[in-house]
Amino acid sequence: MKKRYLLPFVLLGITSCQKDFLNQQDPNAVSVGSYFKTENDVLLAVNGLYQALRSGSSIGESSTLYSEERSDNTGRDDNQSNAGEPFQFNDFSILASNSYLKTHWSTMYDGIARCNTLLSNIDKVTFADPALKQRYIAEAKFVRALLYFHMVRKFGDIPLSTVEITTKEQANELAFRQKESVVYQQIVTDLSDALTSNLPDQQGQYAVGRASKAAINALLGQVYLTMGATLAGNANENFLKAEQHLTAAYGMRTFGKLNEIPYADVFDVTKKNTCKELIFQVQYLQGDQNYSSSIARNNQARGETINSQFTSTGIGGNVKRDLVKDYEDNDIRKAFSIKFAASTQVNDWFITKFRDNSNNAGKQGFGGNDWILIRYADVMLLLAETKMRLGKDAEAIVLLDEVRERAGLPSYAVSKANNTYNTKYPTLKDAILHERRVELAFENHRWFDLIRNYNAQELVTYFRKKEQADYGNAKISNISAKDRYYPIPFDEYKLNPEKMYQNQGY
Numbered sequence: 001m002k003k004r005y006l007l008p009f010v011l012l013g014i015t016s017c018q019k020d021f022l023n024q025q026d027p028n029a030v031s032v033g034s035y036f037k038t039e040n041d042v043l044l045a046v047n048g049l050y051q052a053l054r055s056g057s058s059i060g061e062s063s064t065l066y067s068e069e070r071s072d073n074t075g076r077d078d079n080q081s082n083a084g085e086p087f088q089f090n091d092f093s094i095l096a097s098n099s100y101l102k103t104h105w106s107t108m109y110d111g112i113a114r115c116n117t118l119l120s121n122i123d124k125v126t127f128a129d130p131a132l133k134q135r136y137i138a139e140a141k142f143v144r145a146l147l148y149f150h151m152v153r154k155f156g157d158i159p160l161s162t163v164e165i166t167t168k169e170q171a172n173e174l175a176f177r178q179k180e181s182v183v184y185q186q187i188v189t190d191l192s193d194a195l196t197s198n199l200p201d202q203q204g205q206y207a208v209g210r211a212s213k214a215a216i217n218a219l220l221g222q223v224y225l226t227m228g229a230t231l232a233g234n235a236n237e238n239f240l241k242a243e244q245h246l247t248a249a250y251g252m253r254t255f256g257k258l259n260e261i262p263y264a265d266v267f268d269v270t271k272k273n274t275c276k277e278l279i280f281q282v283q284y285l286q287g288d289q290n291y292s293s294s295i296a297r298n299n300q301a302r303g304e305t306i307n308s309q310f311t312s313t314g315i316g317g318n319v320k321r322d323l324v325k326d327y328e329d330n331d332i333r334k335a336f337s338i339k340f341a342a343s344t345q346v347n348d349w350f351i352t353k354f355r356d357n358s359n360n361a362g363k364q365g366f367g368g369n370d371w372i373l374i375r376y377a378d379v380m381l382l383l384a385e386t387k388m389r390l391g392k393d394a395e396a397i398v399l400l401d402e403v404r405e406r407a408g409l410p411s412y413a414v415s416k417a418n419n420t421y422n423t424k425y426p427t428l429k430d431a432i433l434h435e436r437r438v439e440l441a442f443e444n445h446r447w448f449d450l451i452r453n454y455n456a457q458e459l460v461t462y463f464r465k466k467e468q469a470d471y472g473n474a475k476i477s478n479i480s481a482k483d484r485y486y487p488i489p490f491d492e493y494k495l496n497p498e499k500m501y502q503n504q505g506y
Contacts, residue, residue, distance in 0.1 A: 032164070036121040039132065045118045046136050049143045050209060052111035053282045054291075054371075057103050059150055060282055061295045061354075061371035064444060065089055066104050066154065071446035072466065073323045073437065074351070077473045092478040096487035096506050105155075105489050108147050113165070115144035120164035131198045138197035141190035142211040142219070146373075148190075149223060152183040153448055156485045156503060160186060176499035177488075184227050191220040201252040208273045209283035209370070214252040218279055218379050221246030225386050229452045239389050246383040249279070253376055259406040264336055266375060269356045269368040279374040286368025287360045296357070297365030301341035301350040308357050310365030316341065316350030317442070321470040324349055326437060328421070332408045333438055351442050372443060377403050381436045388428050396428060403435055429453065456484035482506060 035041060056062030065086055069075045075090025088094040094101065118140045127133040144162075151158050157177040165171045194216045203212045221242045228238030255261060255276045266277050269286065284293035300307035301316030319338050327334035337353040356367035380399045387396040401411045412431060415421045425431040436449050454462055463479045482505025493500050 032117055032121065032166075036124045039125060039127055042118070042122055042125055042133075042136055045114070046139050049111070049114050049118065049140060050282070052107075052114055053143065053146075053373075054284070055107055057107035058111055058147070059108075059373070059444075061284070061293060061369070062298070063104075064442070065100060067150075067444040067447045068442060071450060072320055072463065072471070073441055073446045074318050074320055075472060075474050077318060079473060087474065090472075091474040092480070092483045093475075094483075094487065096490040096493060096502065098487075098489075101486060102489040102491060105151075105492065108151055109159075111147050112144055112161070115140045115147075116162060117164045119144075119162070134197045135199055138194035138199055138216075139211045141194045142216055145187045145190040145194075145223075146219060148183055148187050149219070149226075152180055152187070153226065153451065154486050155488060156180055158183060159500075162186065175495060177501060181231055184223065184231065187223055188220065191216055191223065195220075202254060203278075203280060204273070208278075209281055211280065214249045215280040215374055217245045217249035217252070218374050218382075221249060221379070221386070222382055225382060225389075226448075226452050228389065236390070239386055242386045243383065243390060246379055246386060249379050250376070250383060257405075258377060258380065258402050261406075263333055263406060266372070266377075267336075267353060267355065267369070269358065272368070272370045277376045278370075278372060279376065279379070281370040281372045281374075283370050284368060286356065286358070287362065287366050289364070289366055292361070292366035293354075293356070293369040293371070294365060294367065295354040295369050295371070296361070296367045299351040299354060300365075301343065301346045301348075303343040303346070304339070304341055304350070305357060306339060306352050307355050308361060308365040308367065309359075309363045311363070315346045315348060318472070319349035319351060320472060321349070322466055323437070323441060325470065326424075326434060328409055328415075328438075330408055331438060333441075337438075337441055353442050377406075377439050378436075378443075378445065381432060381439065385429075385432050385436075388432060393428055396432070400428075400432060400435055403439055407439070451484060456481040459484055480505065 036045070052058060054060045064074070066089070069086070069090050076087050079087040079091070085098050085100050088098055089100075119137065122133065122137060125133075148160070157179050159175055160178045160183050161174045165174065194211070195213060199211055199213050199216070200206050201213050203210055203215065206212060221244070224238045224242035224245065228235040228242060231238075253276065258277070261275065261277045265271050265275055268275070272278070272281070285291040286293075297308040297310035297312065299317030300310065300312040302312050302314060304312065304316070324338065337351065338349050339352045341348060341350050354367075354369050356365075356369055358368075361367045380403055384396040384399040387393070387399070397412050404411065404415075409415070425434050433449060433453060437446060440446070450459060450462070460479050460481055460483075463476050466476055468476055482503065485503045487506035488500060488502050493502050
């Protein structure tokens, strides 16, 4: 039986096992070598790639621990017992031995391994329509690029593999950290290849929750923007390519102005398959105990019913007061996204952005919320940032104003005349970062926005300017330059301290 190895996580377990034990075959299992026979086999494998995105240990709806909770938007205040390890992320006290970090690493590489397995075996199947084969290849490369993009931004240099790993020896050879620039180049290659397929412009023209050319262009544009902002050399060239692909994604929209789509509609469960702003989302099934969304019920505070019919006994999704204060007066996004829970056992703000209090979700809160990974307001603000970096401020402001208009806010020019706004956001860069913060709050963009716009030392300066009272129990003073990256999980590092070297400061 042909085995598939993760890179490099499972090697630790492999090295301590008996060879004979490893060579035993499960009589009920289907081996990879004998699986890929028909077009439907490939389709099921492609579906498995998207299923890998649903996990909260990868990039699904409950993966906020690995991104949003690292930022200044939210984060756990409970630092006791089982909450101690999650608390480390926002407290800037994370240890290489953190079991949540280890799980995230292995789950992400499992998703990547699924992509590699499909791409390594798809040629075994004869397709009646070669274009369908290319479409499946494009989807696999899109998902692989998406997962690697999340990993390289969090960890920096990481192991890189684009082939199915079938032996321990092969895994050992590939278990070393490659430079960020090398990983980024593979991400660019995958996404560029995916654009050559016959995928439609919008997911709705194929299937909601699957890749489209708008999604590929949007991701590729963000990749180029991140490369230009964080990697040495070729910054202007990368920004020009970012502009090209983000403009292409924006040009594929099927609406005119953003204010044609009410902000609440973006998160309306009944409109998740028809909302024109959504570019790519991870799907969940309303009412189903196993495949439903729990984001509405999990964010709901005790005594509240706005999110779900589920009766909450907790404090809901934690919101930093630092974020609460960043909303401008009359911003409609504030009233929709957060609410103050007056219960004496809460007495704090909680997240209301994700809601499903329908009868179909029921009192168990088996919601139908999809987890939105890419939408047009995100693309527009990324494009505004790109144009700003290229010195095209006027074009950037047009995009910024369109997002602000939907939120019920005055234009950038009018707002700049307001002393409070101008003091808080003295530059166009500050204004765009602010707009992304309040527009995309709790959608797992904030940490990536910060590390794209601030280098390690600037990040420390940014956080230490904050008021501790607005930040909760997590200590701002803990942050140092090392926190730009996560540590490599200790089990990975100890496999080969030379090839899997630890990030500085851990």
